[in-house]
Amino acid sequence: MEFRKCITNLDKSSYAQEKSTPLDTRGFMDCSNGINPFGMSQQVHNAFLEFDIAELNTYPKPAISLKRVIKEYWDDVSEVDERQIILGDGSIELIYKINKLFIDDSSSVMGYSPQFSDFVDDVKANGGRYESYILNGSNNFKMNPEVFIDMMSNDHSLFYIDNPNNPTGQVIHIDDLERIVKHASELGRPIVIDEAYGDFISKSNSAITLMNKYENLIVIRSLSKGLGLAGLRAGYMVTSKEVSHQYNKVSNPYEMNSIARHIAEAALKDCQFMKDCSKKIIALKKRFTESLEELVVVQTDKSVPIMTLMHPDKSVDLEKLLMKHEIISVSCRGFVGLGQNFVRLMIHADVDDLIDRFRRIENEVKYTC
Known part of the structure; x- marks a missing residue:
């Protein structure tokens, strides 16, 4: 073969x-x-007990209820349209499909290192090249947004930043993050902000607060980390309606199973x-x-x-x-x-x-x- x-x-x-x-x-x-x-929270425990097991015999119900909960979760810092929200079987599944949208054998993707290594592997699995701004040990591996911006060019098909960073746990301030997103927009390129660890920091530092200013922005969130639901494999993405439209061509309407959808609602409500x-x-x-x-x-x-x-x-x-x-x-x-x-x-x-x-x-x- x-x-x-x-x-x-x-x-x-x-x-x-x-x-x-x-x-x-x-x-x-x-x-x-x-x-x-x-x-995980006690409300999550209660939600497990309340789940109607008969729902496992049918396909998941429409996701509008969970999407409404996600929208309400962000209402205090950003206006998110439910059509901008996409569910996924964990944040990694969302990454795989985003890469499928933008990467082929001619693609060059830029990030910074160290960062989530599975993203790097998936870029290569799609035939793309991964280039990175390698953080310097001389300043204790602190991310310098200016250096990152200087390295960005329209030769790159996609930009990727995990914030908070995996594995260091450092956080890029929202002002610096916006300058990076804005520059990607000026280059006409999409940028993924992977906020898998985002529940541990203030919502005001989330790139979701920039969502309605930049059409090129894709923000990925996970329920595995802060909300303690790694075994459910549940995540969601917030992006522009244009990206959502194209993403739905490589996805399916049953992303995130019935149990995960039910539990996710309870977890997101327990702030x-x-x-x-x-x-x-x-x-x-x-x-x-x-x-x-x-x-x-x-x-x-x-x-x-x-x-x-x-x-x-x-x-x-x-x-x-x-x-x-x-x-x-x-x-x-x-x-x-x-x-x-x-x-x-x-x-x-x-x-x-x-x-x-x-x-x-x-x-x-x-x-x-």
Whole structure:
């Protein structure tokens, strides 16, 4: 059989596939998942119990109810038309289909690195080339919008930014984000703002607040992270009516299953849950990061539960070092611009235990460097 060369030549580096987790993880702290360390809200639990299982015997009902809830969720910061909202089986499925709309063998896509590696892989799987502004370790990998804008050109078919960033957890301010979106608009090119971790930051910093100013803007949201629903595979996208019209040609009306639609409504209505979680995450992340002396915390935002840690010795496999102390993390060897001495770590709800384990790790670092 003959497959497309862009597929056979692809060395897929998804961190979701390369976990070397031991079979028996009793006593381990799992800090590898980019999810809410406090789970899901009580309203979500109640919604599961209220779901009518008979609905599984039919196709999902029209999505107008959920789209109305999404619209109301954004009403305090942006006017979103329900025709601008598209549902998806997780944010990654939305990414796959957006790339299908804009990328072919002649396409060049620009992002910045490190960022969500599955997006990069999918660009290549569609035959496109991925170019990036690689963040500089000399300023602790902080994103510089001016450098990004200077690198943008109409040779690029699509621009991509994840905000908050995966794996660092840093956040681009909405003013800087708008300058990037505006420049993409002036070049006549679409730009995807992937806000998978967006529920951890203020809605006023979401690119959705720019939606009615820029026709080229595509904003992707996930219910997997902040709302704690990773197992449901639910996400949505807000974009222009023109993009929505074309997107529907490569999609189907039954994106997001009946259970996910029902639960998503409950999760989005419970705004207090995320407010409470955000306060806890900020406090825990502050305590943890301030406890570190030897390992470096890459540029990150206090409200986002993920962060990137760097071991000063490039020869050290930091994921393995943490595993020795029964901490499960994500190696950053698959992220462009990083290496084996970096890991992505999610703050754990039991921060005291986490700090104790890292004290022992840092003692090792101190005596080996």
